[in-house]
Amino acid sequence: MYWMNFSIRAGFSWPNVPVEIPFDGSVVVLSPATAELACTASLFDSAGVEFDEGATRLSKFLSRLAWSQGGGIEENFALGTNDLERPGRLGRGTYATSAWSDVDPWHQLYLPSPATSEASRALALFREGMTLNSESLAFLSFFKILNVVFPNGPSQQTWINNNLHLVKYGRAFDRLSLLRTQHDNIGEYLYVQGRCAVAHAFSTPIADPDNYYDRRRLRDDLPLIQAMAESCIEIKLNVLTTDSFLANIRYAELLPPEYLVPTPGSNGRLRYGQYGSDVC
Numbered sequence: 693m694y695w696m697n698f699s700i701r702a703g704f705s706w707p708n709v710p711v712e713i714p715f716d717g718s719v720v721v722l723s724p725a726t727a728e729l730a731c732t733a734s735l736f737d738s739a740g741v742e743f744d745e746g747a748t749r750l751s752k753f754l755s756r757l758a759w760s761q762g763g764g765i766e767e768n769f770a771l772g773t774n775d776l777e778r779p780g781r782l783g784r785g786t787y788a789t790s791a792w793s794d795v796d797p798w799h800q801l802y803l804p805s806p807a808t809s810e811a812s813r814a815l816a817l818f819r820e821g822m823t824l825n826s827e828s829l830a831f832l833s834f835f836k837i838l839n840v841v842f843p844n845g846p847s848q849q850t851w852i853n854n855n856l857h858l859v860k861y862g863r864a865f866d867r868l869s870l871l872r873t874q875h876d877n878i879g880e881y882l883y884v885q886g887r888c889a890v891a892h893a894f895s896t897p898i899a900d901p902d903n904y905y906d907r908r909r910l911r912d913d914l915p916l917i918q919a920m921a922e923s924c925i926e927i928k929l930n931v932l933t934t935d936s937f938l939a940n941i942r943y944a945e946l947l948p949p950e951y952l953v954p955t956p957g958s959n960g961r962l963r964y965g966q967y968g969s970d971v972c
Contacts (some may be wrong), residue, residue, distance in 0.1 A: 693772035694737060696746030697780035700754070703763030703822060705802035706731055706763065708794035710961040711954065713803065715753045721779045721961065724794045730768065731790065734779030743772050755815040757942075759925075760934055763792075764823030764911050797962050801952040802937045814840045827911040828899050830888045837885040837921040841859075842927045845887075846862050849879030852920055855927070858969040864919040867912055886913055 710723045718737045725731040735741070735750040747770050754765045768787040773780035806812045814837045821833035838848045856878060859865050868878065875881040889899040889909070899906040925931050932940065941947055947967045957963035 693746070693774050694740060695779050696741060696743070696750050696780050697734040697766040697771045697773060697782055698747075698750055698754070699730055699771075699782045699785070699787065700733050700759075701731065701766040701788060702769060702792065703758075703765065703790070705763040705792045705795040706790065707797040707962075709797060710962050711797050712957055712959075712963040713753075713801070713952065714965060715803070716749055717853050720748070720750065720753050722882050723779065725784060725789065728784060730782040730784045730787070732779065732782050733765075736779065738776075743770075746772065751816070752812060755812070755819040755840060756804050756806075758819035759931065760805060762822075762934070764821075765819060766823050790794055793959070797954055799953070800963055801954075802934050803950055803952055804937075805927065805950055806931050808929070810840050811925070811931050814921075814925050814929050815880040815931065818925065820923070821918065827907055827914055828901065831886055831914055831917055833888045834917045834921040835882070837916050838924055841924060845883050848887075849877070849883050851924070852879035852882060853877065855920065855923055858923045859916065859919050862919075863915040867916045871913075871916070882913065882917055886910065886917065 698957055700863045706724055707722055707947060708724050710721055715735070718735055718741075718753055718818070721734045723729070723734070723797065733754060735753065737746065738926075740750070752831065753765070758765050768785070771780050771782055776826045802817070806815060817833050817837050817840070821830045824830040824833060834937075834943075835848075838851065842848045856868060859868050871878055871881065885897055886899075889906070892898060899910060901907070922933060926933055926936060937950065939957040941951060949966050951967060952964040953967050954962040954964050
């Protein structure tokens, strides 16, 4: 097959017209939903691609896009197609649609290029955490990002405690301020009462999905562990957040390949490419 297509639901604003984005030697097309068709992400490979390989590559793209845009992306279903001229046309079905409005395509797009498999895995876990409709499982996904870098509980706790100063505002800062009045060791609290309580179902502590106190506590802790996970990805795995990336290139003479801008393509779609390159 030439196309791998995902019907998706994005946790951020989606382009209101089809756009092309280069990725991994292929092209990804993002298409908005219509009255009949689903919102889709489609990967095209002119050499052909097997189903599982195409789905894996497209999933990696979506994880990078989710990191760039700071939101989750849910995959409803996948379909391979063979029309060389256009991506698959996937019906909307009865799946939930995004609460975000479609908007004009991004004037600029940061699409990170993680240098290691560990960094790529961390971005996948980040998208998973941003997408899950479960406070406890989202908490676990974010905490697993620390495990990509640090092999055991003590090292994860130490890293958290040594980097809490990076949390400076928002819900994560408010939660941290409260926890500091209740716990002397924040890293240990997040590991034992969060990570272990969610992952285990035999020995205490246990986070009971039916216990609303547990659910509310994990929901309140979620912004803090998310902030710790984002800092770990940026500091230890060298994948900049969008804010950091844009700040770094503000005065750069040569823009990096992760910085993409759109121009009209010959097929009617907007085509993203590196600023000033022949691709555009």
